[in-house]
Amino acid sequence: xxxxxxxxxxxxxxxxxxxxxxxxxxxxxxxxxxxxxxxxxxxxxxxxxxxxxxxxxxxxxxxxxxxxxxxxxxxxxxxxxxxxxxxxxxxxxxxxxxxxxxxxxxxxxxxxxxxxxxxxxxxxxxxxxxxxxxxxxxxxxxxxxxxxxxxxxxxxxxxxxxxxxxxxxxxxxxxxxxxxxxxxxxxxxxxxxxxxxxxxxxxxxxxxxxxxxxxxxxxxxxxxxxxxxxxxxxxxxxxxxxxxxxxxxxxxxxxxxxxxxxxxxxxxxxxxxxxxxxxxxxxxxxxxxxxxxxxxxxxxxxxxxxxxxxxxxxxxxxxxxxxxxxxxxxxxxxxxxxxxxxxxxxxxxxxxxxxxxxxxxxxxxxxxxxxxxxxxxxxxxxxxxxxxxxxxxxxxxxxxxxxxxxxxxxxxxxxxxxxxxxxxxxxxxxxxxxxxxxxxxxxxxxxxxxxxxxxxxxxxxxxxxxxxxxxxxxxxxxxxxxxxxxxxxxxxxxxxxxxxxxxxx
Numbered sequence: 039x040x041x042x043x044x045x046x047x048x049x050x051x052x053x054x055x056x057x058x059x060x061x062x063x064x065x066x067x068x069x070x071x072x073x074x075x076x077x078x079x080x081x082x083x084x085x086x087x088x089x090x091x092x093x094x095x096x097x098x099x100x101x102x103x104x105x106x107x108x109x110x111x112x113x114x115x116x117x118x119x120x121x122x123x124x125x126x127x128x129x130x131x132x133x134x135x136x137x138x139x140x141x142x143x144x145x146x147x148x149x150x151x152x153x154x155x156x157x158x159x160x161x162x163x164x165x166x167x168x169x170x171x172x173x174x175x176x177x178x179x180x181x182x183x184x185x186x187x188x189x190x191x192x193x194x195x196x197x198x199x200x201x202x203x204x205x206x207x208x209x210x211x212x213x214x215x216x217x218x219x220x221x222x223x224x225x226x227x228x229x230x231x232x233x234x235x236x237x238x239x240x241x242x243x244x245x246x247x248x249x250x251x252x253x254x255x256x257x258x259x260x261x262x263x264x265x266x267x268x269x270x271x272x273x274x275x276x277x278x279x280x281x282x283x284x285x286x287x288x289x290x291x292x293x294x295x296x297x298x299x300x301x302x303x304x305x306x307x308x309x310x311x312x313x314x315x316x317x318x319x320x321x322x323x324x325x326x327x328x329x330x331x332x333x334x335x336x337x338x339x340x341x342x343x344x345x346x347x348x349x350x351x352x353x354x355x356x357x358x359x360x361x362x363x364x365x366x367x368x369x370x371x372x373x374x375x376x377x378x379x380x381x382x383x384x385x386x387x388x389x390x391x392x393x394x395x396x397x398x399x400x401x402x403x404x405x406x407x408x409x410x411x412x413x414x415x416x417x418x419x420x421x422x423x424x425x426x427x428x429x430x431x432x433x434x435x436x437x438x439x440x441x442x443x444x445x446x447x448x449x450x451x452x453x454x455x456x457x458x459x460x461x462x463x464x465x466x467x468x469x470x471x472x473x474x475x476x477x478x479x480x481x482x483x484x485x486x487x488x489x490x491x492x493x494x495x496x497x498x499x500x501x502x503x504x505x506x507x508x509x510x511x512x513x514x515x516x517x518x519x520x521x522x523x524x525x526x527x528x529x530x531x532x533x534x535x536x537x538x539x540x541x542x543x
Contacts, residue, residue, distance in 0.1 A: 113146055266309070297342070
């Protein structure tokens, strides 16, 4: 009680600036009991500005309280820390608060976050200096939580805090951190810089792409057997995708995929056990392809896409003498893969429209057309059956898991159908546009799918009578039970499952 009375007496002094000894008594309170410490946690910051010659001692005393064993004392001391954030002390206070992010006490952690936000409004650049100092030099747990703080809190700060100068400082410091980051850190830091208003220009987006290119190691050959290398490429490509546009090109990424990834597609090592790595890679390539600019080796890259497309488009089954198909197993139509490859080929083909006519051997072109024709006839069977299965279904009926699969399947087959029709033109056309099946469905598209073909359907011209024997619809579980959509042996179920994986990663 005696000590408390003394503290309050010193606290009540209105001309405290002339009572250095009194302030020293308050500082010494951090060595007392719980009551003295709680009072010191309040009084030290109260008179901090009156004793500049004791500034270091005051901050150190408050820091001692921030590390006290009593959590209530720690919280009180942390709450008052922003009052020390003046002038040249801002960097030190930010550094201390950043280190305090390592606490495992939820209430205390929230208090540290609130204190950091508070000093941001006092001096944003100084606060960032403390944060980045710990990111670059602090312990792993501090670095991790400081990066997460930036990725979640910066976007909520107003423009008068996050000025152009401050944002440019964030970008400069982030580039330093990017020189040595983990995959998770890279994603979080890209979230930080992608949200900066100063980078929402064409030039800004291009700078962000350059940042990703540096991380992707596109100048090095791909090691398909190394899951870390594959994962790095996937992570970088995913971060770059939203940045591409008609003015910010994906050329380097598309070129790398054509030259290094597609040739190794079948031997890529997945970084995640349940991920269909081939489909994931093809999806990324398809999404990037519309934004590809001029390529140095366009013909070679188109040829690689063409070669891969042939691999996923089977020839019709061989026929025996009576005109019936042999007993050999029906080829599997891998719609998901073909959609990606056909879309990418269609996009790059616009840049070299005479590729199929002048750059492909006639025998190879004939083989390609036979495969296309076989695939197109298979599509018509599945499209009709899917439309029947979805006919009359709208609203909630289309939201069931089963019908979601059917809607995706219909989008895939419709997309392939449109693109194949373009290639059957003479000369081949590259004018049609489609929305990739895993992209958000527009309301009009959903209505069309739910109507079971209520709108006018685009069906390729019927083949000549003497050519129809080339295709016989596959029998067995896939085609016989398509009305019930039991997808045990086809790619649609896999597509949907992997689509969920894609969105999570």
